[in-house]
Amino acid sequence: MHAMQLDRLLHSQGFGSRKECRALIRAGHVSIAGVSCEDPFADFDPGSKDGSAGLEFQVGEQRWHYRAKAYLMLHKPTGYECSHKPTFHPSVFTLLPQQMLLRDVQCVGRLDQDTTGLMLLSDDGQFIHQWSSGKKRTPKLYEVTLKHAVGEDFVAHLLAGVELHDEPAPIAAAACELSSETTLRLTICEGKYHQVKRMIAAAGNRVEALHRSRIGGLDLDGALAPGQWRWLEAADLHTLATYD
Numbered sequence: 059m060h061a062m063q064l065d066r067l068l069h070s071q072g073f074g075s076r077k078e079c080r081a082l083i084r085a086g087h088v089s090i091a092g093v094s095c096e097d098p099f100a101d102f103d104p105g106s107k108d109g110s111a112g113l114e115f116q117v118g119e120q121r122w123h124y125r126a127k128a129y130l131m132l133h134k135p136t137g138y139e140c141s142h143k144p145t146f147h148p149s150v151f152t153l154l155p156q157q158m159l160l161r162d163v164q165c166v167g168r169l170d171q172d173t174t175g176l177m178l179l180s181d182d183g184q185f186i187h188q189w190s191s192g193k194k195r196t197p198k199l200y201e202v203t204l205k206h207a208v209g210e211d212f213v214a215h216l217l218a219g220v221e222l223h224d225e226p227a228p229i230a231a232a233a234c235e236l237s238s239e240t241t242l243r244l245t246i247c248e249g250k251y252h253q254v255k256r257m258i259a260a261a262g263n264r265v266e267a268l269h270r271s272r273i274g275g276l277d278l279d280g281a282l283a284p285g286q287w288r289w290l291e292a293a294d295l296h297t298l299a300t301y302d
């Protein structure tokens with residue numbers, strides 16, 4: 059058993075400073091597996107060493123499970139910025155419980171404010187680096203709505219590669235198919251600034267709407283409405299890492 063003091067345990071999960079957590083506990087706001095505990099120094103086995111759900115506890119009305127690391131999926135709505143200090147729109151972090159901010163959850167890569175779809179967030183620095191680094195060449199699938207109708211020649215152009223300003227070599231789509239005359243399923247393996255919009259512009263068209271539906275092997279959960287999030291479980295992390 060790897061025991062942890064209750065004040066330290068709550069602090070690690072984003073419920074405030076150690077002092078604030080001690081006050082919450084002493085005031086009788088905390089219960090563990092359904093039993094109230096008013097001793098901040100009582101030891102508990104957190105029951106998780108990774109992102110899996112461990113010990114169940116309750117703070118006020120909030121029921122929570124201890125997780126040593128936080129890995130989340132968010133269905134990003136349009137009109138939100140992926141920054142802690144947004145300029146013109148609210149931050150995606152306003153869509154998450156405050157505990158996520160206190161445990162320093164960050165976005166894994168960024169989407170433009172008007173892009174929707176799958177966003178990963180975590181407080182695991184190694185995970186953030188691994189999945190946002192262009193070096194890993196993780197495929198990301200985008201559903202692209204175009205301004206002007208196109209044919210197979212447009213798809214062929216993206217697959218052959220387009221010249222982007224400031225890029226030494228042409229950038230090619232890893233995969234691309236038409237879903238209709240004005241919608242494409244486009245896969246890219248880099249994560250360059252405004253990459254999809256710039257590729258489409260370089261091929262002579264314009265993006266009207268952009269939605270990311272997959273990262274690696276992981277699809278956006280269809281049960282999540284725009285603005286909703288959920289934890290990633292071990293099976294999701296495995297799926298993320300395995301793709302064709």
Ligand code: URA
Pocket residue numbers: 168169170171173251252253254255256268
């Ligand atoms: N490419 C873009 O142009 N915008 C995004 O948000 C993501 C990829």
